[in-house]
Amino acid sequence: MASLRVLSRSQLRIARVGLPHTAFRCYATSKPQTLKERLAELIPKEIDNVKAIRAEHGKKAFGQVTVDQVYGGMRGLPALLWDGSVLDAEEGIRFRGKTIPECQAELPKAPGGSEPLPEGLFWLLVTGEVPTDAQVKALSQEWAHRAALPEFVEEIIDRCPPSLHPMSQFSIAVTALNHESAFAKAYQEGISKKDYWGPVFEDCMDLIAKLPNIAGRIYRNVFGSGKLPAIDTSKDYSYNLANLLGFGDKEAFVELLRLYITIHSDHEGGNVSAHTGKLVGSALSDPFLAFGASLNGLAGPLHGLANQEVLLWLMKMKSKLGDAPTDEAVRGYIWDTLNGGQVVPGYGHAVLRKTDPRYTAQREFALKHLPNDSLFKLVGQIYNIAPEVLLEAGKAKNPWPNVDAHSGVLLTYYGLTQMQFYTVLFGVSRAFGVAAQLIWDRALGAPLERPKSYSSEAIKKMFANK
Numbered sequence: 506m507a508s509l510r511v512l513s514r515s516q517l518r519i520a521r522v523g524l525p526h527t528a529f530r531c532y533a534t535s536k537p538q539t540l541k542e543r544l545a546e547l548i549p550k551e552i553d554n555v556k557a558i559r560a561e562h563g564k565k566a567f568g569q570v571t572v573d574q575v576y577g578g579m580r581g582l583p584a585l586l587w588d589g590s591v592l593d594a595e596e597g598i599r600f601r602g603k604t605i606p607e608c609q610a611e612l613p614k615a616p617g618g619s620e621p622l623p624e625g626l627f628w629l630l631v632t633g634e635v636p637t638d639a640q641v642k643a644l645s646q647e648w649a650h651r652a653a654l655p656e657f658v659e660e661i662i663d664r665c666p667p668s669l670h671p672m673s674q675f676s677i678a679v680t681a682l683n684h685e686s687a688f689a690k691a692y693q694e695g696i697s698k699k700d701y702w703g704p705v706f707e708d709c710m711d712l713i714a715k716l717p718n719i720a721g722r723i724y725r726n727v728f729g730s731g732k733l734p735a736i737d738t739s740k741d742y743s744y745n746l747a748n749l750l751g752f753g754d755k756e757a758f759v760e761l762l763r764l765y766i767t768i769h770s771d772h773e774g775g776n777v778s779a780h781t782g783k784l785v786g787s788a789l790s791d792p793f794l795a796f797g798a799s800l801n802g803l804a805g806p807l808h809g810l811a812n813q814e815v816l817l818w819l820m821k822m823k824s825k826l827g828d829a830p831t832d833e834a835v836r837g838y839i840w841d842t843l844n845g846g847q848v849v850p851g852y853g854h855a856v857l858r859k860t861d862p863r864y865t866a867q868r869e870f871a872l873k874h875l876p877n878d879s880l881f882k883l884v885g886q887i888y889n890i891a892p893e894v895l896l897e898a899g900k901a902k903n904p905w906p907n908v909d910a911h912s913g914v915l916l917t918y919y920g921l922t923q924m925q926f927y928t929v930l931f932g933v934s935r936a937f938g939v940a941a942q943l944i945w946d947r948a949l950g951a952p953l954e955r956p957k958s959y960s961s962e963a964i965k966k967m968f969a970n971k
């Protein structure tokens with residue numbers, strides 16, 4: 506789409522304050538419209554939309570809040586605005602209204618590729634629109650040009666002991682990028698509230714762009730001594746990430762990363778990493794600080810670290826039961842896990858009540874690329890047994906697999922066997938969803954988050970005579 510359009514006065518103002526000088530200049534050329542230019546058009550409309558929703562529905566209630574919800578991790582409590590995606594308990598995630606198969610069909614692909622490019626998914630998350638091939642290519646190039654790390658961040662990563670978990674190193678490096686934050690600088694210089702989104706957008710673009718170099722450096726330092734290749738500005742984001750990890754020559758692995766980053770990006774707003782990023786961002790901490798906090802939540806075993814835990818659990822199962830265990834032996838192993846007071850990693854979910862469509866998307870990838878892999882077959886065998894055991898045990902509300910039950914098997918197949926690294930890849934992807942919402946939160950003037958808490962004593966008193 507060429508970018509010669511007529512803008513309203515307020516759109517023009519937003520475009521001017523939000524855009525770096527060079528980007529604004531290319532606005533009147535035949536280059537494809539940039540993401541920032543499109544945002545500048547969408548923001549005033551969305552501000553009006555939110556005003557209208559609040560004017561019409563602002564005083565209406567979603568329903569009751571129960572004491573059990575306060576004690577029970579706020580399950581089902583409607584408390585957050587999140588535009589990029591919405592999760593249905595039965596159907597799974599939709600990114601801006603689109604299911605995973607719809608994204609796979611509609612988003613632009615690399616030449617010869619069949620998985621969606623995460624660049625297109627980011628555009629979709631931010632704008633609600635499917636970009637053109639040219640827009641996606643321009644985004645790949647822009648990220649490639651922003652990818653270099655400040656030297657001191659490289660040094661910080663290099664000084665981490667290899668025994669420090671890759672997720673801790675990841676969070677340290679992302680937090681340190683706050684040194685370069687355009688938003689933090691603009692805030693110190695007294696930027697007006699109305700203009701926050703411009704430097705936040707710049708920070709989010711830098712954040713996403715720099716993650717492959719951070720991930721690649723951690724991978725090299727912790728697991729090997731390989732050379733870090735330069736970013737190839739003619740290639741897409743996933744290729745560059747794969748190449749930094751030493752897998753650039755494996756086209757199927759690059760395709761896997763395109764799928765992986767797309768499906769792990771966003772899972773509405775209430776999950777630990779997304780909500781943490783939004784919460785910290787609400788204090789006007791810049792996107793690096795906000796996303797560093799997200800990563801610390803993602804590093805927990807009940808959340809993103811579960812992909813590492815699944816692989817550990819599978820490896821222990823294989824070493825105990827052999828490569829091709831019987832169904833009875835697998836059933837016994839799952840029972841032993843439960844009887845040991847542990848969770849079955851990769852199963853259950855706080856919201857989902859059916860098989861996660863992200864599990865299904867990865868299974869389909871495996872059926873296409875590695876149908877005879879023994880670990881893939883074991884994962885399929887567990888799928889036929891674990892839900893039945895979890896139902897019989899009678900505690901888990903959802904006995905079906907989540908995204909983490911499958912991801913490690915695919916990475917292992919291509920030779921990325923270092924399971925402590927898996928959550929770093931999840932983190933690279935999760936930046937897309939958190940960043941998209943941070944931009945909108947600042948554009949819409951989202952306030953500081955500060956819900957009310959109660960002590961048990963206060964709760965007892967509240968209901969003393971009721």
Ligand SMILES: CC(=O)SCCNC(=O)CCNC(=O)[C@H](O)C(C)(C)COP(=O)(O)OP(=O)(O)OC[C@H]1O[C@@H](n2cnc3c(N)ncnc32)[C@H](O)[C@@H]1OP(=O)(O)O
Nearest residue numbers: 807808811848849850851852853854855900901902903907
């Ligand atoms: C990307 C992601 O974050 S996806 C989730 C990744 N995490 C995992 O795979 C870890 C395993 N799964 C779990 O621990 C849970 O299912 C969670 C954390 C994902 C969801 O937790 P909740 O919403 O509290 O689940 P639910 O309401 O079903 O829990 C009820 C009980 O069942 C248990 N339960 C739930 N899932 C499992 C499981 N996979 N294995 C064993 N027990 C389970 C809970 O621990 C809880 O036990 P408790 O009453 O003794 O505290």
Ligand SMILES: O=C([O-])CC(=O)C(=O)O
Nearest residue numbers: 771772775776777855856
């Ligand atoms: O939605 C959740 O609570 C956890 C999850 O699957 C994710 O964040 O991807």
